[in-house]
Amino acid sequence: MRRFVVAALLLGVSVATPAAAQHRAKCSLGTCQVRLTPEQLLAQAEALVRERRFDEAAPLIAALSQAPGMKLQSRFLEGYSASERGDYARAATTFKAILSDDPNQTRVRLELARAMLGLGQMGSADRQFRLAEQSGELPPDIAAAIRGARQVIRSKRAWRLDVDLGIAPDSNINNATAADRINVNFGDTTLPVALDGNARAKSGTGVNAAVSAGLRLPVAPNTSALLGLDANGTEYAGGMFDDYLVQGTAGAEQRLSEKASVSLEGVAAQRWFGGRVASRQFGARGGTQLMFSPSKRLGIQFDARHTDAAFDDQYSGWQAGLYVTGEKAVARILVASLGGFARRDWLNAAAYSSSEFGATAGLGGELPYGVNFGVTATVSHASYDAPVTFFSLDRRRDWRYSARATLGYRKLRVLGFSPQLTLSYARNASNIDYYATDRVRMRFGLARYF
Structure with a gap:
């Protein structure tokens, strides 16, 4: 149960973008084209992921990966979607790739720890939680949840x-x-x-x-x-x-x-x-x-x-x-x-x-x-x-x-x-x-x- 408490708290600190984006549709001969800025595309993809509409979010995430300066956000959403679907192996691979490029991404490290818990790799999960803790960046409620998660890890066979x-x-x-x-x-x-x-x-x-x-x-x-x-x-x-x-x-x-x-x-x-x-x-x-x-x-x-x-x-x-x-x-x-x-x-x-x-x-x-x-x-x-x-x-x-x-x-x-x-x-x-x-x-x- 502790893993789900941690997950719920983490949802509240995901990548911050507007909840809705204003954009214009251009229609001609029954076909409409929508032009989105990268920020608007990210907002739409995040909104769909929060609503667990992963199939609809997938093409937006793929398009986002081609937008300048949005590689990190698209990879994160790809890994987060995989984790929410229960594909923890794919999620872990994605989050590890992000951390390989930039190990300072504490938010990503927390999601990697959660994926490791899903895979049953308790020792690896505990290590990622420990590294996230020592960053000193966690809000008090997240830090408390992480300490609880580590206690649960220690109480289980590892x-x-x-x-x-x-x-x-x-x-x-x-x-x-x-x-x-x-x-x-x-x-x-x-x-x-x-x-x-x-x-x-x-x-x-x-x-x-x-x-x-x-x-x-x-x-x-x-x-x-x-x-x-x-x-x-x-x-x-x-x-x-x-x-x-x-x-x-x-x-x-x-x-x-x-x-x-x-x-x-x-x-x-x-x-x-x-x-x-x-x-x-x-x-x-x-x-x-x-x-x-x-x-x-x-x-x-x-x-x-x-x-x-x-x-x-x-x-x-x-x-x-x-x-x-x-x-x-x-x-x-x-x-x-x-x-x-x-x-x-x-x-x-x-x-x-x-x-x-x-x-x-x-x-x-x-x-x-x-x-x-x-x-x-x-x-x-x-x-x-x-x-x-x-x-x-x-x-x-x-x-x-x-x-x-x-x-x-x-x-x-x-x-x-x-x-x-x-x-x-x-x-x-x-x-x-x-x-x-x-x-x-x-x-x-x-x-x-x-």
């Missing part, structure tokens, strides 16, 4: 499925040092040693795929069960550096109020590297989401898990992290984020146990012509509990830097997939040469969000 396929040239597929020689300690003697080819950085191009799925099941008022599955992998020629990870989660979310929620989930994961099991993990993660306003949010998450390292038991042990991220809409379709994190590894070997502290910043959103983008940067410092005496008598200390930029083109779709380009850079500046690494990765992919 699922998501994201699929991403790509090719990834990589400068360092084994994440190894670029040094040819390092110093090692033999007792009181330090000797230079040439590194084997497999111990040095190798470049290559991998075939990459990622799937992320989630299910939210209401089990009680304000309580939902959460299920999630994430899998990603990259395959390289020869198979020596193939890397695959599968992670599953299960838990619950409790809404404390309209603006706050908490969640707790169990986590299990397994990683394969080079065709062999590299590690298994189990643990828990949880957190809270706080919304101070439609444009300001804060998220706090903790993650604690035990790792069984199949390749070397010295790397087995517990890991825990705390992450805090704040988001703020800096424009109708641009969101900036700033966060900090702290992580601790208690592993079987003190030389591999560490504490890490860092900060991250990002900016993302939608641009005209169907382009969406995201940029993030992270810097952190890690210090280890004991030295790896084979390499140095000093404890290892790292400064870690990473950056990533992503460009997507939603206007182009192939079987629902849109092209996406990602460029990432990671550098580990360590006081021990063996652990100093640089890595540049470019990924050409196709992504689809169901």
Whole structure:
């Protein structure tokens, strides 16, 4: 029922034109011609759509699309008519095309959200409603209706499925040092040693795929069960550096109020590297989401898990992290984020146990012509509990830097997939040469969000 309340309110804020238009008819030999200005044509088409006379409105909308400066209005009326007729797929396609050209059209975004509700795509509808809310343009009654609609969405079963396929040239597929020689300690003697080819950085191009799925099941008022599955992998020629990870989660979310929620989930994961099991993990993660306003949010998450390292038991042990991220809409379709994190590894070997502290910043959103983008940067410092005496008598200390930029083109779709380009850079500046690494990765992919 909430969807229809939203629809009724939205009808009251459709494109404003006169309710009736004055025009002159010219008749000759029993045939009359009516000349309308584009504004009069728009008024006639809108009036017919409001009266639900869609068949009569269709030729006027088609004619309107040829009028100078009326492309947006004609496309909107075409999508709105399709939505009112129950053809939500066509409506969604039309509204997405408008937003691809101009993502600042809040009114269109609201209609896209309504079409997504009709298609049963609750997660996509909620995202569009959220973007419309953060624009700050909604009248109070519309904003209240949208908040109610989002509450209804959260109270219903919702699922998501994201699929991403790509090719990834990589400068360092084994994440190894670029040094040819390092110093090692033999007792009181330090000797230079040439590194084997497999111990040095190798470049290559991998075939990459990622799937992320989630299910939210209401089990009680304000309580939902959460299920999630994430899998990603990259395959390289020869198979020596193939890397695959599968992670599953299960838990619950409790809404404390309209603006706050908490969640707790169990986590299990397994990683394969080079065709062999590299590690298994189990643990828990949880957190809270706080919304101070439609444009300001804060998220706090903790993650604690035990790792069984199949390749070397010295790397087995517990890991825990705390992450805090704040988001703020800096424009109708641009969101900036700033966060900090702290992580601790208690592993079987003190030389591999560490504490890490860092900060991250990002900016993302939608641009005209169907382009969406995201940029993030992270810097952190890690210090280890004991030295790896084979390499140095000093404890290892790292400064870690990473950056990533992503460009997507939603206007182009192939079987629902849109092209996406990602460029990432990671550098580990360590006081021990063996652990100093640089890595540049470019990924050409196709992504689809169901």
